[in-house]
Amino acid sequence: MRYARRCWLGGVALLLLLITCATVANAFFVRVTERQRxxxxxxxxxxxxxxxxxxxxxxxxxxxxxxxxxxTLLAVSAGPVLRALIxxxxxxxxxxxxxxxxxxxGIVASIVAIVFATILPAWRSSRFDVASTxxxxxxxxxxxxxxxxxxxxxxxxEAGIATALLVxxxxxxxxxxxxxxxxxxxxxDKVLTVEMRLLDRKFxxxxxxxxxxxxxxxxxxxxxxxxxxGLTSAVPFRGVDFMxxxxxxxxxxxxxxxxYVDGAYFSIMRIPVIHGRVFDRTDTAxxxxxxxxxxxxxxxxxxxxxxVGRMIDAPESKRAIGVVGDVRYVALDREAAxxxxxxxxxxxxxxIVRSSLDARELGPSVRAAIHDVDPTLPAMDMTxxxxxxxxxxxxxxxxxxSTAAFAGLALLLxxxxxxxxxxxxxxxxxxxxxIRSALGASSRRLVALVVAQGLTPVAIGGALGLVxxxxxxxxxxxxxxxxxxxxxxxxxxxxxxxxxxxxxxCLLPARRVTAVTPASALRAE
Numbered sequence: 001m002r003y004a005r006r007c008w009l010g011g012v013a014l015l016l017l018l019i020t021c022a023t024v025a026n027a028f029f030v031r032v033t034e035r036q037r038x039x040x041x042x043x044x045x046x047x048x049x050x051x052x053x054x055x056x057x058x059x060x061x062x063x064x065x066x067x068x069x070x071x072t073l074l075a076v077s078a079g080p081v082l083r084a085l086i087x088x089x090x091x092x093x094x095x096x097x098x099x100x101x102x103x104x105x106g107i108v109a110s111i112v113a114i115v116f117a118t119i120l121p122a123w124r125s126s127r128f129d130v131a132s133t134x135x136x137x138x139x140x141x142x143x144x145x146x147x148x149x150x151x152x153x154x155x156x157x158e159a160g161i162a163t164a165l166l167v168x169x170x171x172x173x174x175x176x177x178x179x180x181x182x183x184x185x186x187x188x189d190k191v192l193t194v195e196m197r198l199l200d201r202k203f204x205x206x207x208x209x210x211x212x213x214x215x216x217x218x219x220x221x222x223x224x225x226x227x228x229x230g231l232t233s234a235v236p237f238r239g240v241d242f243m244x245x246x247x248x249x250x251x252x253x254x255x256x257x258x259x260y261v262d263g264a265y266f267s268i269m270r271i272p273v274i275h276g277r278v279f280d281r282t283d284t285a286x287x288x289x290x291x292x293x294x295x296x297x298x299x300x301x302x303x304x305x306x307x308v309g310r311m312i313d314a315p316e317s318k319r320a321i322g323v324v325g326d327v328r329y330v331a332l333d334r335e336a337a338x339x340x341x342x343x344x345x346x347x348x349x350x351x352i353v354r355s356s357l358d359a360r361e362l363g364p365s366v367r368a369a370i371h372d373v374d375p376t377l378p379a380m381d382m383t384x385x386x387x388x389x390x391x392x393x394x395x396x397x398x399x400x401x402s403t404a405a406f407a408g409l410a411l412l413l414x415x416x417x418x419x420x421x422x423x424x425x426x427x428x429x430x431x432x433x434x435i436r437s438a439l440g441a442s443s444r445r446l447v448a449l450v451v452a453q454g455l456t457p458v459a460i461g462g463a464l465g466l467v468x469x470x471x472x473x474x475x476x477x478x479x480x481x482x483x484x485x486x487x488x489x490x491x492x493x494x495x496x497x498x499x500x501x502x503x504x505x506c507l508l509p510a511r512r513v514t515a516v517t518p519a520s521a522l523r524a525e
Contacts (some may be wrong), residue, residue, distance in 0.1 A: 008399065008403075008475070008476075008479070012168075012403055012406045015165060015406075015410070016406045016409060016410055017166075019157070019158050019161045019410050019414065020413060022417070023154075023413045023414070024118065025154055026151055026155060026417050026420065027420050028060055028118050029150060030421065030424045032056060032193075035277050042055075051484045052066060055353070056118070060118035064118075064134075069184075088205050091325060091466075121293075138288070151457075152421075152457040153457070154417070155418060155457040156458070156460050156464070157497065158410075158413060158417050159418075159457065159458040159459075159461030160461035160462065160496065161175070161465065162411045162413070163462045163465030163466055163469065163494060163495065164253065164468045164469040164493045165403070165407035165410045165411075166411060167469035167490060167491060168403055168469065168476055169406075169407035170490050170493070170494055171480060171483060171490055172400040172403050172476075172479065173400060173404060174482075174487075175396075175479070175482060176393070176396055176400045176480035179481045179482065180332070182328070182482075184328050184389075185271060185327035186236060187270035188386055189386060190359045191384060191385040192352065192353045192354075192363065192366065192382070192383075193350055193352050193353070193381075193383060193384070193385060193388070194350070194367070194381065195239070195350050195351075195382075196216075196349045196351065196377055196378075196379060197347065197348060197380070198348075200376070205399055209349075210345045212373065212374065213345060213349065215373045216370055217351075219370075219372060219373055220353060220369045222369075223365045223366065225356055225361070225365075226354075226355060226356075226362065227354045228264055228267060228268045228354040229348060229354075230262050230263075230264035230265040231261065231262045232262075232352060233260040233261070233348050234259060234329065235385060235388065236269075236329045236389075237330070237389060237391075241330070242257065243256075243257055243258070244256055244257070244258040246312055246313065246340075248312075254338055255329070256297045256337070257337050257338065257339070258339070259339060259340070259341050260342055260343065260344050261279075261340075261343070262279060263279035263280050263283070266292075267352045268352050269327075269352070271324050271327060272325045273322055273323075273324055274325060275308055275322065276307075276320070277321055277322045278292055278324070279321075279341075282365075288319060289316060289317070289319070289342075290318055290319050290320070290343075291318045291319070291320055291321070291341060291342050292320070292321060292323070292324070292341040293312075293320050293324075293335070293340050294324055294326045295323055295325055296326070296339075297318075297339060308320055308322060318491065326338075327339065332481075333481045351366070351370075352385075353366060359384045360384060366379070366382070367379045396479070399479060411498070415501060417507075418454055418502055419505050421454060422506050422510055423509040425454065426450055426451060426509055426510060451503065451506040451507060451510050452504075454516060455499065458499065458502040462495055462499065462502075463495070466491050466494070466495055473485035
């Protein structure tokens with residue numbers, strides 16, 4: 001799964017690089033189109049085609065170097081943010097930063113990529129007929145059909161990639177939101193936990209483990225701010241969840257996860273008691289052995305019959321005294337497994353403490369209390385249940401955040417490219433718009449013509465992007481939770497959103513058409 005996530009993020013980064021190159025190529029081509037007269041004059045004075053290409057590439061290299069340096073500075077400054085977002089499971093994630101090798105690679109890669117993005121526009125723009133170009137190469141001259149097709153094709157490519165990335169980001173965002181709102185079966189708010197492993201020889205004596213646990217619970221319960229103290233062999237999403245086989249009287253075999261807890265555990269974790277009761281002081285080692293079962297285990301073992309009072313062999317015979325709610329123990333995206341709870345003292349001990357204040361503030365006091373009971377026993381992995389839950393989805397959070405950020409950048413680059421093209425179209429069609437205005441066309445009609453020219457490639461590219469996202473949705477399915485990869489409402493919503501923001505991006509430069517009067521435009525011609 002981690003390899004798949006790395007491949008996904010690598011693919012998204014490559015798509016973002018591609019859309020960056022397309023944006024630069026389009027902007028560079030628009031700029032070269034504005035200089036057709038200058039290039040024609042240079043050619044008439046003896047400049048070769050190769051010389052013109054070298055000139056244009058040199059100008060593009062200046063832009064490349066400036067952009068690479070700015071991007072490098074941004075990457076260096078974003079180091080702390082990346083370290084905060086990268087999951088703890090990533091090896092040495094806290095040491096991630098920009099060293100000399102990474103910086104050099106980033107600069108070279110960005111320069112090479114963007115220079116390649118300028119080669120085709122430079123080579124194509126150097127092909128023209130000098131005489132015809134000098135006749136029509138005013139700054140307001142309309143671009144030829146092939147030039148317009150190039151711009152629209154590049155813009156459609158940008159829009160398609162941006163739309164596909166936005167669909168992926170939207171699906172991941174919805175998935176992550178639903179993942180964080182699944183019923184856990186418990187409430188870990190304001191609960192501190194710390195692990196202790198009672199593996200020393202001194203704990204092998206009869207009653208040593210139970211005596212130590214009682215002493216720790218009593219000492220921690222006396223700390224100001226502590227509301228409740230309990231014990232468990234494992235907290236949700238961390239620790240060992242033992243699997244047991246249970247032989248039923250009718251010959252059936254039922255499996256369930258075995259957890260060792262005390263009576264306070266259910267109250268501290270706010271696990272609801274559905275029927276019967278949980279452990280209390282009367283459930284001692286000398287009394288009949290009892291257990292508490294989860295609702296799913298009760299259904300599997302006894303069907304619709306009442307589980308309370310029934311005997312279960314696992315491997316020793318115990319009586320079920322209560323049924324509690326199911327709890328997600330492995331991961332947020334894994335359904336709660338059937339479970340049984342016993343009271344046997346465990347060498348793998350997790351102390352859980354519910355605080356009336358911020359649970360993290362109790363850390364030093366709890367550690368000191370454990371040290372007072374046994375100075376040689378380390379208190380390990382002290383943290384809050386909320387932190388454990390957050391860490392369990394850190395990789396999904398990083399994947400979602402990264403994809404959403406890349407999709408937002410892709411959309412921004414597309415809008416920049418769209419704005420450049422529409423602005424150039426306004427300049428090139430000034431004479432046409434002046435004539436239309438003189439013949440009675442309204443300003444609203446003129447703006448609509450320019451906007452339609454800009455929205456057409458966006459609509460085509462967006463439609464192709466939706467098709468590509470739909471076709472490739474199976475690649476994203478493994479990362480989703482609670483939402484189908486081909487949810488129609490997401491595709492429709494993203495498509496409409498792209499068209500809406502593209503419309504806004506078109507309207508801003510298109511409104512310049514209304515500022516040009518027919519008389520001034522025709523006089524300039």
